[in-house]
Amino acid sequence: MGLHKIVQILIVVTFLGVYEIATRMHWLDSFTFTPFSTMVLNMVENLSNQEYLKNHFGITAFEILTSFLGAVIFGIIIGIILWRSDFIHHIFQPYLMLFYAIPFFALYPIFISIFGVGPFPVIVIGLLFSMPAVITNTALGFREIRKVLIKVGLSNNLSFRQMLLYIYFPAAWPLIFTGIKLAAAYSIIGVIATEFILSARGIGYTISYAYNNFDLNGMYSSVLLVVVISLVVNFVLGLIENKLYQRNV
Amino acid sequence: MNSIATDQKWQKVGRYMIPVIILILWQIIYQIIGAPAMASPFHSFVDLRENMSKWMGDIGNTLLTLLISFLIASIFGVIFGFFIGLSPFWTKTLSPLLLGLYSIPKVTLYPIFLLIFGLTLQGRVAFSVFHGIFPIMIICMEATRTVPNIYLKLATSYRMSFIQKARQILIPAIMPQLVVGLRMGFSLCFLGLILGEMFASYEGLGHRLVHYMSLNEPAAILAIILIIVFIAFLFTFLFLLWQEKNEMKIGKSKVKIS
Numbered sequence: 312m313g314l315h316k317i318v319q320i321l322i323v324v325t326f327l328g329v330y331e332i333a334t335r336m337h338w339l340d341s342f343t344f345t346p347f348s349t350m351v352l353n354m355v356e357n358l359s360n361q362e363y364l365k366n367h368f369g370i371t372a373f374e375i376l377t378s379f380l381g382a383v384i385f386g387i388i389i390g391i392i393l394w395r396s397d398f399i400h401h402i403f404q405p406y407l408m409l410f411y412a413i414p415f416f417a418l419y420p421i422f423i424s425i426f427g428v429g430p431f432p433v434i435v436i437g438l439l440f441s442m443p444a445v446i447t448n449t450a451l452g453f454r455e456i457r458k459v460l461i462k463v464g465l466s467n468n469l470s471f472r473q474m475l476l477y478i479y480f481p482a483a484w485p486l487i488f489t490g491i492k493l494a495a496a497y498s499i500i501g502v503i504a505t506e507f508i509l510s511a512r513g514i515g516y517t518i519s520y521a522y523n524n525f526d527l528n529g530m531y532s533s534v535l536l537v538v539v540i541s542l543v544v545n546f547v548l549g550l551i552e553n554k555l556y557q558r559n560v
Numbered sequence: 561m562n563s564i565a566t567d568q569k570w571q572k573v574g575r576y577m578i579p580v581i582i583l584i585l586w587q588i589i590y591q592i593i594g595a596p597a598m599a600s601p602f603h604s605f606v607d608l609r610e611n612m613s614k615w616m617g618d619i620g621n622t623l624l625t626l627l628i629s630f631l632i633a634s635i636f637g638v639i640f641g642f643f644i645g646l647s648p649f650w651t652k653t654l655s656p657l658l659l660g661l662y663s664i665p666k667v668t669l670y671p672i673f674l675l676i677f678g679l680t681l682q683g684r685v686a687f688s689v690f691h692g693i694f695p696i697m698i699i700c701m702e703a704t705r706t707v708p709n710i711y712l713k714l715a716t717s718y719r720m721s722f723i724q725k726a727r728q729i730l731i732p733a734i735m736p737q738l739v740v741g742l743r744m745g746f747s748l749c750f751l752g753l754i755l756g757e758m759f760a761s762y763e764g765l766g767h768r769l770v771h772y773m774s775l776n777e778p779a780a781i782l783a784i785i786l787i788i789v790f791i792a793f794l795f796t797f798l799f800l801l802w803q804e805k806n807e808m809k810i811g812k813s814k815v816k817i818s
Binding site for chain 1: 567570571574575577578589593597598649652653654656657659660663664665666667668669671672674675676744747748750751754755758759769770773776778781782784785788789792793796800
């Protein structure tokens with residue numbers, strides 16, 4: 312274990328420790344902050360509550376997973392189109408840059424009238440929010456394959472399908488995976504933010520509901536749950552990503 | 561040569577066709593869904609023109625808040641990023657923590673800002689800064705860390721002081737990437753601000769949006785979305801121009817975070 316790992320852990324632990332002590336000793340306003348240990352206990356309690364699991368956690372997990380999978384599938388397909396056709400690539404290039412500048416959440420009421428109430432509009436927002444990362448990284452990954460690899464494939468007389476399977480995908484995979492990792496983070500953000508502001512279900516909704524009802528414990532426990540989910544997902548995907556880059560170098 | 565020129569012409573045409581296609585799609589969706597739930601592009605533009613003077617205050621408010629928070633985010637982001645980036649050890653130590661903070665859905669933390677600041681301008685500015693500072697910091701840090709060694713050797717061999725080194729070598733070297741980071745930071749500040757205004761505020765574009773949502777006036781909702789998208793595109797476009805200018809001067813940047 313390197314020195315920087317130890318310092319990292321020290322920073323996190325000190326921060327949480329100081330926060331815990333400050334709230335326990337009432338240095339911080341107890342109407343604004345609750346101790347970290349209380350947050351953890353409440354989170355565990357929430358997670359053992361069947362209704363919370365089914366109505367909020369389950370729905371959020373379903374929405375995140377669906378929008379993430381949709382973003383990966385559509386993103387890779389569109390990315391491949393942008394890679395094969397220079398024309399379409401040039402047309403869409405500037406718009407992809409602008410994609411993140413649009414607050415998609417604003418479209419939620421419109422999506423409700425198009426798709427009806429239910430998880431679908433939330434999924435669409437999460438998907439739109441996370442897809443550009445996959446598209447750009449897929450197109451970039453395929454476009455930046457080293458020429459020598461393609462030449463090897465061509466000199467072996469591979470068909471296009473074989474090229475895709477043995478040359479293109481393995482070579483572009485690390486960059487595509489970076490896109491997928493970003494998409495996971497973005498679909499979590501998109502889904503939870505939409506629930507938080509506008510929906511009537513899901514973990515995001517429980518936070519705004521608790522806030523509006525001055526239920527500090529409920530609010531902090533759901534916030535902590537969201538943070539834990541996104542950190543865990545990010546950490547696991549980051550580990551896989553590191554492995555991929557190490558193998559390919 | 562000639563075929564390349566015609567290709568470029570068609571690409572230009574194609575680029576301008578995208579908004580037209582979106583407008584047509586919008587009209588088609590309107591035809592399918594019908595009036596009470598959706599508004600046609602025409603209605604929305606009429607609504608936009610009629611209400612523009614009424615919305616001016618909210619637009620100004622949002623723009624002012626955005627500018628303040630973006631200024632704070634960029635100043636602090638650049639300073640922190642720059643000084644962390646100077647030390648390889650701290651870059652390696654802090655970057656996973658910063659990336660982790662960057663990846664969490666920060667909207668859910670907005671209630672905490674509300675509890676601390678109340679429904680004030682400061683609260684919105686603080687949240688918007690928090691929402692947008694991380695990409696600026698991370699990219700600035702990475703850019704400073706990856707300044708080519710030969711530049712630093714040049715600085716040493718000229719016996720430059722730290723200030724001279726920063727002014728003549730480090731800052732110009734990180735500039736192209738920094739502009740990319742500032743662009744992303746700006747988009748995120750704007751997104752955070754709109755989200756904050758939508759959740760709880762009594763002024764600003766986000767507040768208007770939620771207001772019309774509760775009244776169920778699709779024409780007004782779409783008109784406000786048009787304004788928001790226009791603001792976002794305008795500033796992103798300015799940043800892209802700046803980026804292009806920098807790239808012409810110094811060379812293309814290679815930033816991995818998209």
